[in-house]
Amino acid sequence: MKSSSIFGVLIVAALAAIGFFYLRDMRGPEVSLSPGPGPVSGKAEMAVSLHDPGSGMKKLSIIALQGQRTITVLSREYPPKTYTARESFRLAETPSLKDGPFKLEVSSNDRALYHLGAGNRTVKAIDYTYQNKPPAVTALSIAHNIARGGVGLVIYTVNREVQKTGVVFADRFFPGYHQFGDVYACLFPFPYNLPTERFVPKILAVDRAGNERVTGIYFHLIPKAFPSDRIQLPDTYLDKVSAEFKDRFPQANTPLEIFLKANRDLRVHDLKQLEEVGKKTSPTFLWEGPFLRMPNSAPRGGYAQFRDYYYHGKLVDQETHLGIDLAALAHAKVPAANRGKIVYADDLGIYGQCVIIDHGLGLQTLYGHLSGIGVKVGEDVQKGQIIGTTGDTGLAGGDHLHFGVMVSGEQVNPIEWWDPSWINNNITSKLQDAKETAKAR
Template sequence: MKKEKKSFPFSIIISVLVLAVMGVGCFMLFRDTTPPAITIQPESETVGLATKFTVTVQDSFSGIKNVEAVLISGNNTIPIFSQKPSRTTQEVQENFTLKKGVIPDGPFTIRVSSRDNSLYPFGRAGKSSISKSFTLDSKPPKIYVMTHTTNINQGGSGLVAFALSENVEKAGIQVGKRFFPAYRQAAEGDKNVYYCLFAMPWDTPPAAFKPLITVADKAGNTASRGFPYHANARHFRADRINLSDAFMERTVPEFSRYDIGNGSPLEQYLTINNKVRTMNRAQLVQLGLDTADEILWKGAFVRLPNAANRARFADQRDYYYKGKKVDHQTHLGIDLASIRQAKVPAANEGIVVFADFHGIYGNCVIIDHGLGLQTLYAHLSSIAVAQNDNVSKGQIIGRTGTSGLAGGDHLHYGVILSGTPVQPIEWWDAHWIKNNITSKLQ
């Protein structure tokens, strides 16, 4: 007779596996001696009703058993939220804002407590609690306009002085999509005085010009108000630019550092005149933030000596190639022509914020004169200053040339307010500066 083979009971195998899994689980639960990690945002101590709070609780070992958050103001403890997530949850995140009238302005505390699923020792190791103190400020800043009626021309500049009830995070004048920052000058009693140079952009007629002082404090409270002004319309002349093959063949190679494609010289030129021009002008906005918060200039700005005007501010340029219109752009400066490689003086005192090749502007120097006011000198053949140099009025900063998109040796001279080009002629006029700018300063 054959002996029967005894098989190992399958139920025993299952039991061993179950016990093993339970053993591993128990080991993990008893092994976890690290309590949940808790963070409370924001970092700022001063908050407002619009401030977003974020509570994050993490436990990557035994998981989160419960989370509770409360707000403590004076003797009052107010529940914010309470959660009991599933056993496998390793992260809980809650966002919330403060409701108006729940607590008064002033100091308060947010306390968050959490416990994980750890059993070691008897659950005491898996508890954590943190508190963070804040100050609630729900009142928007008050704005006091200090200047009388501002007379401003389309394409031109203006200045408004105003005071605020507190030192704020952001202040300035909003004109459509453009923002002109204001700069704090001093504190007078309980008020903070700000100066703001702003523009009525060349592309904004009086009917569309609606400037507003806008401010935001550290708690996120915002306020805005208008101010008295008189806007004057200006008409800008039309100009025609005829493109030649010789001009494009000479000009385009200088832009090989940009992505202008591999098309014909005309296609590459149009890419420069549009894509690169847009990029360069966007950079002017960023450079406009690199400014002193005080006035650096003194008196009227000086002009390139013995130079004739070759193009005016805001000329509406149509570009033609072989008799066909191929492009349209606005010329946002004044072209001044003298002798070849004429010495270029700094228009006024200031600090050099840029001295390098700048796309369509070629070799270019930009000088900051404070409060967002900057002058631009383009198409230079050579540069005699460097970034961060202090310059005086009349100091030679370079020589005229044909770099960039220049048809001949000349200086493209621009005046820029916080990245927006404005009419340079105003700043050459000492009477205009006195009547429209310095007379409004406190």
């Protein structure tokens, strides 16, 4: 009797164990499909990811449902112990699919444990719109007269929602920003150091489906020469720079080596940081009217000025100055050149204590070498509002303001933005014309 009871208990335990292992995998494979719902093009890569940690995948089927048609997109079978899989495909490989709405149905079966039962099945259906035609792009602005080192503004329309748009040339991209309706605006520079033959600006628009359109614009280039300068490096200046930057370059042994590391390596780092700050911008203009120049100031260095640096009569470095140096009284008050939002207020390498104001569409002004900063990041400022005081921080060779203008991180000639006629002819009138054209359509 005792043996019979023990045997019965063992039978029950065995059946319970079998039931546990059989019933523990009651869920089908995990399935995810990307991209998610919305427009897709035939050339866009789509991917399905599968995961089944229990019995593993057995097969996958993807079909497209469009109208009354069922179209096979992908079919796979997997060997035993396949617990994770990823498949990619393009809808262009399914030629019978037409432009318009359709549904992708993904179904996947796992393997039944111990070959008992049919296994578990997961079915996921996602709605898409098949869209293979590129977006239509039309330039509304006609005249684009752009000086070397200067800026152009193109106003254009795109007939559908985009994931990326702006102006492209050479290896550069400058983003455009939605204004109203189907109208976009893009500020783009003619870089001071780009060969003329490589500056062929075109409008790029990539819709949500991944379709791309590139459209040319009419433009006229205005040549411009820039000054050069010969700068002597006295020991007193190098000692000042060494004291400020020695912690950054502990491997440098002399004040001259510290200066050269700052003037070369740190300059490259700072320019990359300006590109990142340039992304923190309003999609619409925040400024009004011509930009202010610091009052009662005299220029001490020009934009795109090529500088030779000499130490004890020997040429030791060459760099290009990408702003305008303005000197007044020591610790003179520095006004905001125009209305905007503070996006940077801190030390910035060669620029020392620095403030950057965003004016929208990637347009920003830089105020470098400050002795004091009177604003904080995120603060809205008005034209003429005092944001700090001049100084000689960074690589400054005396108390002054380094004033710079940037478009999406690319430093451009500030003089244009001080000129009311240039601003009206090249910027504000284009925006006004675009608004009137949009109303008339």
